[in-house]
Amino acid sequence: MTRAIIIGAPRSGSGKTSVTIGILRALARRGIKVRGAKSGPDYIDPGFHTAATGLSGVNLDSWAMSPDLLNALAGNATEDADFIFLESAMGLFDGIPAGQGRTGSAADLARLYHLPVLLVLDVSGQSTTAAAVAKGFATYDSDVRMAGIVLNRLGSERHRKLCSEAIEALGLPVVGAILRDPTLNLPERHLGLVQAGEYADLMTHLDRLADMVEKSLDLDAIMALAAPFSPSPGSFENALQPPGQRIALAEDAAFTFLYPHVAAHWRQAGAEIVPFSPLADEAPAQDCDVCWLPGGYPELHAGRLAAATNFRAGMARFAETKPIHGECGGFMVLGEALEDAAGETHAMLGLLGHSTSFAKRKMNLGYREARLRAACPLGPQGALIRGHEFHYAQMIATGNDEPLADLADGQGNPLGASGYRRGLVSGTFFHAIARSA
Structure with a gap:
């Protein structure tokens, strides 16, 4: 049975892509069959997911794709993977005003597939206030469950202690704490990250992210937070058909x-x-x-x-x-x-x-x-x-x-x-x- 979890954040720029890639690469190095997925219309991050795992990434977009097509793509993704880490685009609940379950947000996928969320919080410039943010996410929508927290861009051990104790007092486990390290940032250009295929030393950088994750996150706890993922049968009827042979x-x-x-x-x-x-x-x-x-x-x-x-x-x-x-x-x-x-x-x-x-x-x-x-x-x-x-x-x-x-x-x-x-x-x-x- 494939297990899955969504990696979300309050906004873009919180570090969820680096965390996702690091987790994918670290688990792949352990010999675990793991696949990355991306909510919304992002054609760059799936390339990093593919490079990190050796399994092709996939987009799951609740606005652009019919439920049948979503299920078909999600079902295909489970066929050769033990774990799927689904990275949110933008903030976890960010989409457009649309019909129920069709907003394009990662939260739509959490509700549809009953998937828990691993929330990445950029805590630079704050300490116990991070607990208020975490509580807001935990209570905003009862159908979207926060399963664990990763603290990102910490300044010190004292900073980690203040944030962790305040969040764990709410009953939310902190399963990772990452010190601020600008050298781990992925380069960007006007449409997002510089693409995976443009790196001369891509695997070296992916392995550095994996090393960071091994050091800073409890990977066994994160895998335990993932939930069984068994999408309903789907159909490719609404996929873009081949324009030629x-x-x-x-x-x-x-x-x-x-x-x-x-x-x-x-x-x-x-x-x-x-x-x-x-x-x-x-x-x-x-x-x-x-x-x-x-x-x-x-x-x-x-x-x-x-x-x-x-x-x-x-x-x-x-x-x-x-x-x-x-x-x-x-x-x-x-x-x-x-x-x-x-x-x-x-x-x-x-x-x-x-x-x-x-x-x-x-x-x-x-x-x-x-x-x-x-x-x-x-x-x-x-x-x-x-x-x-x-x-x-x-x-x-x-x-x-x-x-x-x-x-x-x-x-x-x-x-x-x-x-x-x-x-x-x-x-x-x-x-x-x-x-x-």
């Missing part, structure tokens, strides 16, 4: 944001993913049925992409007879031009008519539901697709292509037309997660 997938430092569950389902459904690297000036294999440019960081590599003549010619040739779709960064590359952070403009593929700028930055963030105006690799005309936007780039020229979809936010408020399509080419800033249900 052979899918040419851009995959390198500029194109990295493809959800693990999307690629896993494509393969499970019988599709073959054929990766290629635009940064290595590779073109999509011409015997593929469709080409997919995922999001990533093209703004950091715009000059190399502009100079990749074989990639550019191969994409133009592919677009003549077969569909191409780009998401977020991929959408930017499909356009006419991309202005980087330094204000230098680089020619992109020109398969769509828009241009984007990273010099004029403005954060766009939130859940989205898209109704497709025409068939494309995301689905048939009229299909409703749920996902999210998270980007800083801005549109500086719109071009004259047809809109791809009508967009609404997570609460159904119309946001207008989104993305573009021209011939067999389509793209949007919107990241697709699942079909709406």
Whole structure:
């Protein structure tokens, strides 16, 4: 029987990602089959979970995924894991106003699967006040049970004693206490953590986090807090279906944001993913049925992409007879031009008519539901697709292509037309997660 626990916190930046990765790596080093999961639309942390454990990470998103799809993904995750540690996005209860159990918060998953919570508290700048925070979490929702507390960023042994005694007086066990150590922080950039695949010495850093966890947390107590995890039978009916039998997938430092569950389902459904690297000036294999440019960081590599003549010619040739779709960064590359952070403009593929700028930055963030105006690799005309936007780039020229979809936010408020399509080419800033249900 697989056991699971949610790792939550009052807010982003509390240290729950480092704690999660450290626990995953420490248990994997013990030979325990352990898997990481992430609530909400985060495509970076699952890469660290995978590296730490050797088992692929998974997103479980209660807003974007139907209950049947959630159950199917959760059920798959239990098949070869003894333990699952489900890391919360943002604060534990943070989501959007939506139907019961569909807010996108990790608390939805705690209620749905009756999973206990290991609460990570950043206690820098406070001592016994941490007990008030812990009590608030313990009593806020009777269906979400706080099973244990990890104190993070402690300044001293005295600091630990003050916090621990106040919290344990409430009946909440403190199962970990981590001293402040900035060297353990994972580097960040504008969309979150620097990705796992970009570390030259990734395993060294993961092992340092595991060493910290072994020293600072009671891992045996934490494993004992985990609860049996046996999701109800589910269905992949609302998963994103493979857009073709052979899918040419851009995959390198500029194109990295493809959800693990999307690629896993494509393969499970019988599709073959054929990766290629635009940064290595590779073109999509011409015997593929469709080409997919995922999001990533093209703004950091715009000059190399502009100079990749074989990639550019191969994409133009592919677009003549077969569909191409780009998401977020991929959408930017499909356009006419991309202005980087330094204000230098680089020619992109020109398969769509828009241009984007990273010099004029403005954060766009939130859940989205898209109704497709025409068939494309995301689905048939009229299909409703749920996902999210998270980007800083801005549109500086719109071009004259047809809109791809009508967009609404997570609460159904119309946001207008989104993305573009021209011939067999389509793209949007919107990241697709699942079909709406």
